[in-house]
Amino acid sequence: MEWLDVDTELCPVQRTLDVVGEKWTFLILRDAANGVRRFDEFRRHLGVSEAVLSTRLRKLLDSGILRTETYQEPGARTRLEYRLTRKGWDLWPVLIALRQWGDTYAGEEPGPVLDLRHKDCGGEVRVAVECADGHGELGPREVSARPGPGARAR
Amino acid sequence: MEWLDVDTELCPVQRTLDVVGEKWTFLILRDAANGVRRFDEFRRHLGVSEAVLSTRLRKLLDSGILRTETYQEPGARTRLEYRLTRKGWDLWPVLIALRQWGDTYAGEEPGPVLDLRHKDCGGEVRVAVECADGHGELGPREVSARPGPGARAR
Numbered sequence: 001m002e003w004l005d006v007d008t009e010l011c012p013v014q015r016t017l018d019v020v021g022e023k024w025t026f027l028i029l030r031d032a033a034n035g036v037r038r039f040d041e042f043r044r045h046l047g048v049s050e051a052v053l054s055t056r057l058r059k060l061l062d063s064g065i066l067r068t069e070t071y072q073e074p075g076a077r078t079r080l081e082y083r084l085t086r087k088g089w090d091l092w093p094v095l096i097a098l099r100q101w102g103d104t105y106a107g108e109e110p111g112p113v114l115d116l117r118h119k120d121c122g123g124e125v126r127v128a129v130e131c132a133d134g135h136g137e138l139g140p141r142e143v144s145a146r147p148g149p150g151a152r153a154r
Numbered sequence: 155m156e157w158l159d160v161d162t163e164l165c166p167v168q169r170t171l172d173v174v175g176e177k178w179t180f181l182i183l184r185d186a187a188n189g190v191r192r193f194d195e196f197r198r199h200l201g202v203s204e205a206v207l208s209t210r211l212r213k214l215l216d217s218g219i220l221r222t223e224t225y226q227e228p229g230a231r232t233r234l235e236y237r238l239t240r241k242g243w244d245l246w247p248v249l250i251a252l253r254q255w256g257d258t259y260a261g262e263e264p265g266p267v268l269d270l271r272h273k274d275c276g277g278e279v280r281v282a283v284e285c286a287d288g289h290g291e292l293g294p295r296e297v298s299a300r301p302g303p304g305a306r307a308r
Contacts, residue, residue, distance in 0.1 A: 003188040003268075004199050010267045012256025013184050013249060019260070021177040030167050034157040034299060045158050045308075087259055092294050094251040095167060096283050101245055102166025106173070107304075113164045114157075115302035123287030125297050129250050133277030140246055143279050145188055148269035150261075154199075 003145070007152045019063050020091065024048055025056050029088065030095055032066065034114070037081040057082060065091065097127045157299070161306045173217050174245065178202055179210050183242065184249055186220065188268070191235040211236060219245065250281045 008014055020026060027046050036042055043053050060066040065088035068080040096116075103112055116125040128137045162168055174180060181200050190196055197207050214220040219242040222234040250270075257266055270279040282291045 003185075004190065004195055006267060008181070008199065008267075011184070012254075012260060012267065013252045014181060014256075015260035016252045016256035017177045017180055021180060023171045023175040026171055026175060027162075027168060030165070031157070033294065036158065041158055045162065089294055090258065091255055093281050093283050094248065094255065097248040097251045097281065098167045098170045100166075101248065102168075102170035104244065105241055106166060106169035111304045112302035113160060113162075113166065113304045115300050117298050117300075118285040118287065118289055118292055119296055119298050121285065121287055121289055123285040123289060125283060125292060126286045127247050127251065127281060127283050129247050129279060129281050131272040131275065131277040132280045133272065133275055135272055135275055135277060138272055138279060140187065140243055142273055144271050144273050146269050146271075148266035150265045150267045 001147045001151055001153060003147065005153050006147050007154045010150055010152065016094075019059070019065070020094075022056070024052055025060065026095070026098070028053070028056055028060065029065070029084070029091055032082060032084050032088065033092060033095060037083060038071075038079070039082070042082075060088070063087075093127055096125065100127055155301045155305060155307060157301065159307050160301050161308045164304055164306065170248075173213070173219070174248075176210070178206055179214065180249070180252070182207070182210055182214065183219070183238070183245055186236060186238050186242070187246060187249060191237060192225075192233070193236075196236075214242070217241075247281055250279065254281055 020029065024046065028042060031042055031045055036045060039053065043050060057066065061068065064085055066082045067085050069083060070078050071081050072078045117123065118125060130137050174183065182196060185196055185199055190199060193207065197204060211220065215222065218239055220236045221239050223237060224232050225235050226232045271277065272279060284291050
């Protein structure tokens, strides 16, 4: 079976994009990974409408990517905070990969907007495609792509 | 400066999403990385309208992510093929990261739709966030994130 004959409904890239494949959703995840937790903070920082933000947060909650926790400011009523779940944090490599491309191709002097560093050594943080058997970083030419056991014909 | 005070217009994640942050665009890139090159092949495989596909391809060409090459079938007029540029292939880690999450959280029995393997050893292919100074794979807790030299206040 060739790639063109494979039914893409089951493609994991497509399924991931069905959940998070929308610009505001990625930006909510970016902000959540950077410690933003409250509805009004997301709204102001992203410059997104309340309606769009509510819809996107709802979808992320329903997908188990965000969870809520309650908080209460003195004298105010109880409100919700939004936090990444484990499933949500597992999207972190996607964010780092998007960032890396942007830093390379859409970067501005005088340098990165957000400085990511390995806490222990201060080294820069990067994303790499690699061999799970420990043979280091791989480029597209070193990888074979064939329809797998889950591939169905269109 | 806190993250909430940073002007996100210059954020590399945001800038990358300005170019590719749309589901059809990602799927075009996925298909291009899997060897799809011709307009009609993209259209049929993705199930996308001609109008949407044309717009997305135009944007990817204008951004230097795809380039065209001419081809000619016997007896037919000259047509265009679409191929990833180096800049386009540098989005490959984003695709692998999306795929990895989908395989983990939206996978189906009996296994992956597309089987990616290190050609040399047959090992599985994965994406990892790592320290550029060689200290191996990093998780979010091992990384510090601070506004960088390019950060501007909102």
